[in-house]
Each structure stands twice: as C-alpha cells, then as structure tokens.
Amino acid sequence: TTYPNDINRLNAPFLTMFESLIPPNEEKVKQKQLLTVLEKLVSKEYPEARLFLYGSCANSFGFSKSDIDVCLAMELQNVDKSDILLKLADIFESNNLQNVQALTRARVPIVKLMDPVTGISCDICINNVLAVVNTKLLRDYAQIDVRLRQLVFIVKHWAKSRQVNETYHGTLSSYAYVLMCIHFLQQRRPAILPCLQGMETTYFANVDNVECAYFDQVEKLHNYGSRNGESIAQLVWAFFHYWAYCHDYANDVISVRTGRTLSTTMIKYLVRCSKRAKDWTRRVGNDRHLICIEDPFEVSHDLGRVVDKFSIRVLREEFERAAQIMHYDSNPCVTLFEPY
Ligand code: ATP
Ligand code: MG
Structure with a gap:
C-alpha cells in the first residue's frame, strides 16, 4: 500500500x-418516542407482541433524518402475515398516523407510515428476527x-x-x-x-x-x-x-x-x-x-x-x-x- x-x-x-452526517441526540430521542407510541397501539391488539428497532437506526451506521426500521416479533399460529399487516395498517390509520400503507406482496412484507408528531417515517415488518440479530452484530463491530x-x-x-x-x-x-x-x-x-x-x-x-x-x-x-x-x-x-x-x-x-x-x-x-x-x-x-x-x-x-x-x-x-x-x-x- x-x-x-x-x-x-x-x-x-x-x-x-462524518460528524455532519451523524444524527443528533434529539433525533434518537424522537425515534424512541415513536417506538413507544407504536408499542402502545400494537399491544392493545396483540399484547404478547414485541417491537425491535433494526437496520441503520439501531446498527449505529444511520445518517441523520433516515427512516427507521421496526420489527414486530410475535407467535403466528395459523394466521396470515398479510392479515396482521392489514389489521395494523387499520389501527395506525385510525390513530392519526400518516401515509399508512400495507405492502403485503413485497419480498419483505411491511406496513409503512409517517408520524406527524416527530416527522419520522417508518417501515414495520413481522418476525424478521435475523435482521435484528445482524443489526446487533454490526453495532457490536462498530464499538471495537x-x-x-x-x-x-x-x-x-x-x-x-x-x-x-x-x-x-x-x-x-x-x-x-x-x-x-x-x-x-x-x-x-x-x-x-x-x-x-x-x-x-x-x-x-x-x-x-x-x-x-x-x-x-x-x-x-x-x-x-x-x-x-x-x-x-x-x-x-x-x-x-x-x-x-x-x-x-x-x-x-x-x-x-x-x-x-x-x-x-x-x-x-x-x-x-x-x-x-x-x-x-x-x-x-x-x-x-x-x-x-x-x-x-x-x-x-x-x-x-x-x-x-x-x-x-x-x-x-x-x-x-x-x-x-x-x-x-x-x-x-x-x-x-x-x-x-
Ligand atoms: P440505510 O441507511 O440506507 O437505510 P440500513 O442499514 O437501514 O441503511 P438497509 O439496507 O435498509 O440498511 O437494511 C436494513 C436492515 O435489514 C439491515 O441492517 C439488515 O439487518 C437487514 N437487511 C437488509 N438487506 C438484507 C439482506 N439482503 N439480507 C439480510 N438482511 C438484510
Ligand atoms: Mg433502512
């Protein structure tokens, strides 16, 4: 070399x-805030479900103002993922979240939404647990x-x-x-x-x-x-x-x-x-x-x-x-x- x-x-x-691309702390706070809101709405319908952040908002490689990726982890017993996504879209829409869209035929099916309070857009998928684990691996490497x-x-x-x-x-x-x-x-x-x-x-x-x-x-x-x-x-x-x-x-x-x-x-x-x-x-x-x-x-x-x-x-x-x-x-x- x-x-x-x-x-x-x-x-x-x-x-x-590099410094200019890092998200400021208040953005992280807003992301947590939105996650709490979503958690509340989801748990009314699915009390056993858990929400995890994954992707760039959680792996420490996210730019300022990026969308957040959320994974909903729950047991699926003979229920269709699409039905759950459509149900979730309903819930979010009737609770003032904007641009709600269920993409049930995508390679990774998701619900998209935008929170007018924080201005953050987010994609929610179901049981993409591997992505949550590889997010942790990336974050761990970043700390070394x-x-x-x-x-x-x-x-x-x-x-x-x-x-x-x-x-x-x-x-x-x-x-x-x-x-x-x-x-x-x-x-x-x-x-x-x-x-x-x-x-x-x-x-x-x-x-x-x-x-x-x-x-x-x-x-x-x-x-x-x-x-x-x-x-x-x-x-x-x-x-x-x-x-x-x-x-x-x-x-x-x-x-x-x-x-x-x-x-x-x-x-x-x-x-x-x-x-x-x-x-x-x-x-x-x-x-x-x-x-x-x-x-x-x-x-x-x-x-x-x-x-x-x-x-x-x-x-x-x-x-x-x-x-x-x-x-x-x-x-x-x-x-x-x-x-x-
Ligand atoms: P960006 O800032 O561009 O949104 P990102 O880190 O969120 O970057 P994406 O490519 O949007 O990256 O992927 C989000 C997460 O989904 C990744 O961190 C990874 O956990 C998972 N992922 C993405 N693509 C794949 C893939 N092809 N195979 C497995 N997991 C993937
Ligand atoms: Mg992303």
Whole structure:
C-alpha cells in the first residue's frame, strides 16, 4: 500500500463530513418516542407482541433524518402475515398516523407510515428476527474501533451520491457496504477488526434454525486495532484501492463470518455437501459470480445476488473512479461525492 505523501491532509475534512452526517441526540430521542407510541397501539391488539428497532437506526451506521426500521416479533399460529399487516395498517390509520400503507406482496412484507408528531417515517415488518440479530452484530463491530463507523459513513455517503446504493437497480444495499467495510478492516495488517464469529461464544440465538453465535463482549476489545495506526484518510484511500484493484471478483467470497475471503471453488464444494447452500448452486450453475458477499449468519444468502452483468460494471467503474480520485485529485472530499 503506497498512499500519496500528503494523504493525511484529508483527515480533517473527512472527519468533519462524518460528524455532519451523524444524527443528533434529539433525533434518537424522537425515534424512541415513536417506538413507544407504536408499542402502545400494537399491544392493545396483540399484547404478547414485541417491537425491535433494526437496520441503520439501531446498527449505529444511520445518517441523520433516515427512516427507521421496526420489527414486530410475535407467535403466528395459523394466521396470515398479510392479515396482521392489514389489521395494523387499520389501527395506525385510525390513530392519526400518516401515509399508512400495507405492502403485503413485497419480498419483505411491511406496513409503512409517517408520524406527524416527530416527522419520522417508518417501515414495520413481522418476525424478521435475523435482521435484528445482524443489526446487533454490526453495532457490536462498530464499538471495537471508531474507524469502522467513520469509514462506513463516508462510504455510504459516496454510494448514495454516486447512485450505487440501490438494490432495485442492481447495486448494493447499505447492509452490504457495511459488510464490505468490516471485511476490509479485518484484512488490514495488523488487523483493525477481529472476527467475532471466530471467537468464544458469548452470545447465542437460534433464529429459524439458523445458529447465530459470536463473541459480543466488545468492551474487552477496545484496544484491538491500536497496533494499526492508519488514519481515516489512509483507510478511505485503501478501501477504494482494494475494491478497485485487489479483490478477485470472479473467485472470492467476502466473508465476515470467517474473517477472510473464501474461494467460490470451495463454495461449490460446500454446495455439494450441504443442502443449506442451495441458493449458491443456482449461481454457480449460471456462472454468475459477479460479486459474492456472504451473509454472516444466513450463509446461503449472497448479498451480491442483486448484481447483474450491467450493474457490476457500473459498480467496479465507480470503485476505480474513487480510487483514482483518492490518488490524483487535488480535492477528493468534493470530487468523490459529486452527484452522478
Ligand atoms: P440505510 O441507511 O440506507 O437505510 P440500513 O442499514 O437501514 O441503511 P438497509 O439496507 O435498509 O440498511 O437494511 C436494513 C436492515 O435489514 C439491515 O441492517 C439488515 O439487518 C437487514 N437487511 C437488509 N438487506 C438484507 C439482506 N439482503 N439480507 C439480510 N438482511 C438484510
Ligand atoms: Mg433502512
């Protein structure tokens, strides 16, 4: 890794940008407030149901003014999810929540609403417990080294500015970008992040027969990355350099679970041995390994699945553009984020 000599001049502007994207405390208070309101309304109809925040409002990678993601956890005995969502939509509508909409046919069925008191919009899904658990994993990683949170905010801001954070257009979700940042920091030498799933189990959950186990006493890992002195500017430079020039897109699987890259050849082998890896078979058969990002818990789930042969080019060209700008441009903090 050979950074430009004056790379550290970019530390201050990147940190300022990071600070400006963090939600202020009063926003967090409002989110809690809305959750309490929703909890009250839901429990009148479903007293045993529990509400959890997940996604960027709970994983510590959320920007100011983002929507919140809520998961309703409850036992479903012979009741249809759609019926519950429609019922919930009714309840919310008659209690002055705005823009209430039940999307029962979406891949993840939800009710959408907007709270006129706090101005916050929210999506509510049912029993997406795995998302609640992976939210905790991401939040735990963020507590180990501040540079993860700084890097993710800058990368998400770049991805949104360049329009490569749109799964419906074949680019990657915010969740996928966070996994790429964690993976990248696990690969630094010395490593900046450990592999929590490779350590002693202190947290365990069995969610829909998926075993989620990892070391979650992250307060004990506060000094983990201190042997690596790389600055945020150096890391942003190296992040784009890595995805532009160092990653083998055709053959490598990005795996936060193992803390390394796996080879797709090995995955093919695993597919033959395990039914659980079924989703990868189809991809192997189609030879569509354009970018492979393994979900940390649901290992058969490839977050790169949304990427097709057109969008992979867009994505890789954007990584190359960013790497070039970080290396040669006189004002990367502006150029990098120029709207596409
Ligand atoms: P944003 O700030 O862009 O809204 P976000 O962190 O909320 O970012 P989303 O991509 O909206 O990210 O995802 C919300 C949450 O849903 C994630 O944190 C993750 O827990 C879960 N999730 C999203 N996409 C997937 C996926 N493809 N597979 C598994 N879980 C996912
Ligand atoms: Mg979200």
